[in-house]
Amino acid sequence: MLKVFSKNQYSGLSLARNALSRHRKWPRVWRDPEPKNSYDVVIIGAGGHGLATAYYLAELHGVKNIAVLEKGWLGGGNTGRNTTIVRSNYLLDGNAKFYEHSLKLWESLSQQLNYNVMFSQRGVLNLAHSDPEMESFSIRGNAMRFNGIDAELLLADQVRRSVPYLDCSQNTRYPIFGGLLQKRGGTARHDAVAWGFARCADAHGVDIIQNCEVTGFKMTGNKVTAVETSRGEIQTGKVGLAVAGNSGRLAAMAGLKLPIESHVLQAVVTEPLKPILDTVVTSGASHVYISQTDKGEVLFGGDLDFYNSYAQRGNLPRVEYVVQSVLTLFPCLSRVRMMRTWGGVMDMSMDGSPIIGKTPIDGLYLNSGWCYGGFKATPGSGWCFAHTIAHDQPHMLNEPFSLERFSSGALLDEKGSGAFPNAH
């Protein structure tokens, strides 16, 4: 990476130098180019996944002529709307290996990108509320350790000591029996991930074109030849879709029908508080995940609103339910004011796992179906998707995430919910 940023490398020295000019002379972080007539690869969607794909295509696979098209602004979709949790605590082999690869990329991402993504390995703790849940956590924890992933099963007393504000009394709706802790999990600064990948991709000559909406595809036979956009037609032989939330719509433009429904998922932050929570706490009893941001806000999310939606906003009954779930676990937050709620559109796949791979159309590649969990996969997803596009075949790590798994029956249903997309 160093060779790319010979001049604009961020460092203590560059900070001092720019302090002398009162921070008025920092260079632009990425260009704002006009779209060219043709590219070797066009990635649709300038969120974390699309930008990571472009970056790894340039950095690892030597692809030079790349565009990333974005209908809105960079990182304005689900990259800017998630609850920033990073983890690899999966039971199934396909998921475990893929997400662990991603977690390993996270561990050196700030150095790799020369951009502080504020990855904080503060741990992710799943709470167990019954003996059977402890059993299932021990199965999952053991599976993780067999796959070389860190996992620790905590007893109730250990949970109580590590999260002091958690209601660990017996006098609660969901008494705490213990938990499964992944210490290497944590959180990252979501916007910085998009910005860091964008800056590096741009330094490699990738054109990031914002306010450029894709309206259709041109094909010759069964092969993509061009992308039609609101800013003109762009010739290309390879198109990568990284538009989770809208994958079904984009794929329909190419005549594909996907095993995906779009649903709205909401999140909430409170006003900033002094530090009270130094880890990520999740509970499956009412489905909620809670952390405290570096700014001090308590950040949490829960279930989908459950009905199909492309609106990036949800309804208050779900917010109320999620707030109740948080207060059951942390009664101390009852008088804290809620500052903001927002929604993002999820690609809910039919087995709860993503789809990263080829499609029945030559030159069209699909990165979609991220359900609740796309953010943690950002580097791994870009890494695998770049490999798939560069070599026209999936990497070993994303082979299990093919679109064909739904017709072949090799599903990756981590939760065992069946083909009910809103149940994952």
Place this chain on the structure above:
Amino acid sequence: MLLIPCPHCGERAQTEFTYRGDATVERPHAEDSAEKWYDYVYTRDNPRGEHTEWWHHTSGCRRWFKVRRNTWTHEILGSESANSDNNRE
């Protein structure tokens, strides 16, 4: 809060209902091809716009019915009882 127009009880708060999904998919016959079954079980049109969907009045009359709703604006365009579709056998 969405107000769901139950064809039997009238407009009620969404919290009384359970959502099921796309009401235009049709269950194939047992002897139909694997492709047809794949399509029925897994793939969806997933439109951004008007969507016909199953809702169940769980805390009311406990009947299934269809709602037409815009998935982009959440506007509710109408509802009808489950057996109103003449195309269904």
